[in-house]
Amino acid sequence: MRTLSRGLIAGAAGTITLDTVSYLDMALRGRPASTTPQRTVRRLCDLLGVDLGEGEEADNRGAGLGALLGYATGLGATLVYAATVRRTPSWPRAATLLTTMAMLGSNTPMTILGITDPRRWSAADWAADVLPHLAYGAVAAAVDNSLRSP
Secondary structure, X not given: OHHHHHHHHHHHHHHHHHHHHHHHHHHHHOOOXXXXXHHHHHHHHHHHOOOXXXXXXXXXXXXXXXXXXXXXXXXHHHHHHHHHOOOOOOHHHHHHHHHHHHHHHHHHHHHHOOOOOHHHXXXXXXXXXXXXXXXXXXXXXXXXXXXXXX
């Protein structure tokens, strides 16, 4: 139970940080929110035969479910990390691993589903993706390491 709690707490802290950095980027650069999570939900629902409804109702459901997918990814990465990493790694190593896990957890399904293609991203696209994930990894690792300490 301690491992589960540690993973959830670290994941929540990292996910809040990722969202905060993303929203700051939006505010500073005046860029819109990404539509990739919502498009991923629509694609998954199409593949699974799930009806989201019509028009604005479907858009709203897709937006809500897209945000929930982000939370699931952030919490899931730290749960897997907490359950599989037994010895406390150095903070840089833990941060790098958690950053990588979160990026793969979010971008791999979107790439497989044809929602995005990282090979075609601009430098600004990469920055908008990497920086929030780095912040996620840094905070999640710091929280996890602190909760592992006696």
